[in-house]
Amino acid sequence: MNDDLDPEAVASALLSSIGLLVRRARQVPLVGGLTMPERSALSQLDRTGPTTSSALARDAQITAQAMGATLGALRTRGLVERRPDPDDGRRVVLSVTDAGRQALRNKRNERAELLARALTSGAFTPTELEQLAAAAPLLQRLAQTI
Known part of the structure; x- marks a missing residue:
């Protein structure tokens, strides 16, 4: 590991940049009309x-x-x-319908398309796109390590 890299500085930079990316991606209105609370609950x-x-x-x-x-x-x-709870008929349980699952898939696909458009907008060089592609599995592994 590069002795000049400060893990705390890297962590801070990652939290800041990833947080901004997530907030921006969530703020862009998408077709489909799911609000943030609806999307979270679903x-x-x-x-x-x-x-x-x-x-x-x-x-x-x-x-x-x-x-x-x-x-x-x-x-x-x-x-x-x-639907009635199969274990206790007095209670009601909720479940996602096929249409609900499709709405979630559509929302995820729209967010991915949003990012793809940003990546192909000319704001990134081919080398930078390769770096971002290489960083994605590392970020996933980092998230799984927390």
Whole structure:
């Protein structure tokens, strides 16, 4: 390792630049109309599988009312469905519909296309594109190491 590299300075630079990239990518309005809370709830539900609204609210650290409003909007659009809990018929569990999974895929694809357009805009040299391509698996490994 290069003795001139300060791991704390590298960490700080990475957090700053990656944070800015993520914030900018999330701020650009995309077709599809999922709000940030809707996208977060839908992604969380997709990852965890069928669960209750209160469990989703607890995991997201928001009020049950806020989660209920978000899930209501997702249900109205057919992205989430309610079913009786197979273990306790008094409770209701929510799950992502096929349309909800497609909306998540579309959103991810749109974000990737947004980045691809930025990468091919002429702002990056071929060498810089190679460096970014080489950095991607390293950043993934770094995230998995945390």
